[in-house]
Amino acid sequence: MxxxxxxxxxxxxxxxxxxxxxxxxxxLEKRRARRAYxxxxxxxxxxxxxxxxxxxxxLKSCVNDEEWAMYRDLGFVRVWGRNADGPEQGGTxxxxxxxxxxxxxxxxxxxxxxxxxxxxxxxxxCVEFPDETRPYGSARLPDSxxxxxxxxxxxxxxxxxxxxxxxxxxxxxxxxxxARRDLWRLSExxxxxxxxxRRSASGAQA
Amino acid sequence: xxxxxxxxxxxxxxPELREDEERLVLAFREQLEQGMWAAVPEHxxxxxxxxxxxxxxxxxPTDAERxxxxxxAAGGC
Numbered sequence: 203m204x205x206x207x208x209x210x211x212x213x214x215x216x217x218x219x220x221x222x223x224x225x226x227x228x229x230l231e232k233r234r235a236r237r238a239y240x241x242x243x244x245x246x247x248x249x250x251x252x253x254x255x256x257x258x259x260x261l262k263s264c265v266n267d268e269e270w271a272m273y274r275d276l277g278f279v280r281v282w283g284r285n286a287d288g289p290e291q292g293g294t295x296x297x298x299x300x301x302x303x304x305x306x307x308x309x310x311x312x313x314x315x316x317x318x319x320x321x322x323x324x325x326x327x328c329v330e331f332p333d334e335t336r337p338y339g340s341a342r343l344p345d346s347x348x349x350x351x352x353x354x355x356x357x358x359x360x361x362x363x364x365x366x367x368x369x370x371x372x373x374x375x376x377x378x379x380x381a382r383r384d385l386w387r388l389s390e391x392x393x394x395x396x397x398x399x400r401r402s403a404s405g406a407q408a
Numbered sequence: 409x410x411x412x413x414x415x416x417x418x419x420x421x422x423p424e425l426r427e428d429e430e431r432l433v434l435a436f437r438e439q440l441e442q443g444m445w446a447a448v449p450e451h452x453x454x455x456x457x458x459x460x461x462x463x464x465x466x467x468x469p470t471d472a473e474r475x476x477x478x479x480x481a482a483g484g485c
Contacts, residue, residue: 249413252414253412253413256414256415257409260409260476263449264449264457264476266455266456328484329483329484330483330485331409331411331480331482332411332482333411333479334442334443334480341411341413342411342412343411343414343478343479344414347414347415347478350409350478351409351478351479351481353459354447354449354459354478355445355447355459357452357457357459358447358460358461362481363481366480366481366483367481367483368483368484370485375485
């Protein structure tokens with residue numbers, strides 16, 4: 203009798219083992235997977251900050267001291283237009299056409315063209331530098347890289363950049379009041395910079 | 409310039425050395441085929457700085473320290 207019960211128990215244990223073993227192995231596998239170290243692929247909050255710091259250094263190394271100081275202090279860069287064939291001096295109706303002109307280059311905002319003599323805003327040029335290898339959900343260039351890309355394209359091939367851009371009348375994206383205020387800030391900044399340079403020059407002579 | 413990353417060093421070398429030049433030409437063509445624009449920062453005659461846009465490796469000035477590739481401009485907003 204005892205022998206029969208023992209044999210039955212052994213058979214039951216063997217059957218249970220066969221039934222339960224795959225499930226136990228599966229659970230163990232899941233547990234191992236949950237506890238395994240996975241290489242970090244999430245959002246890195248410092249990445250954009252580091253990219254911007256590198257971009258600022260690159261911009262600084264490409265533009266001249268005045269343009270770098272302008273960007274550092276005011277947040278935009280002025281680039282002189284190169285396609286004007288008109289007279290040196292503008293400011294009147296007669297000389298407005300063809301007068302020297304310039305652009306205000308902001309990060310991730312349209313480029314604004316204007317006449318420095320009259321501070322008249324001419325147009326907005328909306329331009330982007332999308333990553334063509336990732337047409338959907340393309341990341342943006344860091345702010346300073348965007349400014350540098352516009353600066354390089356304007357100083358290197360102004361016509362091609364302007365031809366690539368969507369042109370609009372002033373005020374579509376950038377508030378004209380803000381743009382005029384920036385032009386006033388620029389003139390004040392230039393005046394202060396000139397005064398500093400004069401002081402340091404006279405100090406050096408004395 | 410790589411969107412989302414900023415500046416990335418692609419390759420460097422001395423164009424006067426044959427092996428380096430081949431590598432530089434290859435990297436240059438690869439970037440242009442990806443639709444990038446290439447520019448070389450330089451000094452303008454009036455004391456200003458400017459960029460020279462280049463479309464061929466041979467257009468790069470011999471004294472250029474670097475070539476910067478950036479995504480092609482497109483109309484936006």
